[in-house]
Amino acid sequence: MYVEIGCRVLLxxxxxxxxxxxxxxxxxxxxxxxxxxxxxxxxxxxxAAAVVAAEFTAVVLLxxxxxAGFLCAGALLxxxxxxxxxxxxxxxxxxxxxGRTAAPLGRHHVWRNVVLVGCAVAGALAPAGPVRPGEAVxxxxxxxxxxxxxxxxxxxRYLFGATSGT
Numbered sequence: 001m002y003v004e005i006g007c008r009v010l011l012x013x014x015x016x017x018x019x020x021x022x023x024x025x026x027x028x029x030x031x032x033x034x035x036x037x038x039x040x041x042x043x044x045x046x047x048a049a050a051v052v053a054a055e056f057t058a059v060v061l062l063x064x065x066x067x068a069g070f071l072c073a074g075a076l077l078x079x080x081x082x083x084x085x086x087x088x089x090x091x092x093x094x095x096x097x098x099g100r101t102a103a104p105l106g107r108h109h110v111w112r113n114v115v116l117v118g119c120a121v122a123g124a125l126a127p128a129g130p131v132r133p134g135e136a137v138x139x140x141x142x143x144x145x146x147x148x149x150x151x152x153x154x155x156x157r158y159l160f161g162a163t164s165g166t
Contacts, residue, residue: 001131004066006143007123011073012062013147014116019055021099022048028099035096039087051076067124074120081113095154103154108162112153 022032029048036051037044054076062069080097084105087093094102095109149156 001126001129002135002139003126004123004128005131005136006139007119007126008062008066008069009140009143010119010147010150011070011116011123012059013144014150015055015062015073015076016059017147017151018098019052019059022052022055022096024099031102032096032099035094035102039083039093040090041083070120070124074117074124077113077116077120081110081117084109084113097154098151101154103158108153108157112150116150 021028023029029052032052033044033048036048041047054072058069058072058076060069061072084095087105088107088110092105095105096102097109
């Protein structure tokens with residue numbers, strides 16, 4: 001049960017940050033829509049709106065109906081993984097994954113999404129069981145921290161001097 005809770009919180013944190021970051025202002029949304037276009041996806045406006053709606057939907061489903069939430073989150077993250085990998089083969093673009101920064105797409109974005117897809121699978125397959133409040137709080141805090149680290153991946157890579165595209 002703790003695995004399910006941790007995966008719900010981690011995925012919910014990441015997807016909520018992504019959706020909110022993209023709609024945090026007109027400029028942020030416009031830049032996200034432009035990045036969709038720059039990645040070669042058409043029509044960028046409706047597709048950008050669908051991505052944001054799917055991210056918010058996954059967050060709500062993870063909170064109220066976890067099986068559907070894990071399915072939605074996993075499918076969305078799998079689509080992101082394919083889109084990023086395809087774009088890397090084309091020569092790359094920028095990632096407006098969380099709306100704030102324009103990091104060049106790299107293999108680390110693919111790996112991040114693969115790990116998150118794995119988290120969705122693990123959460124969906126996690127066995128049910130009794131939950132103790134103390135342990136649940138620790139899991140939630142750990143998952144929130146992990147979610148923040150995932151959201152800050154590009155900034156952390158920059159801080160520690162990682163080279164672009166790796």
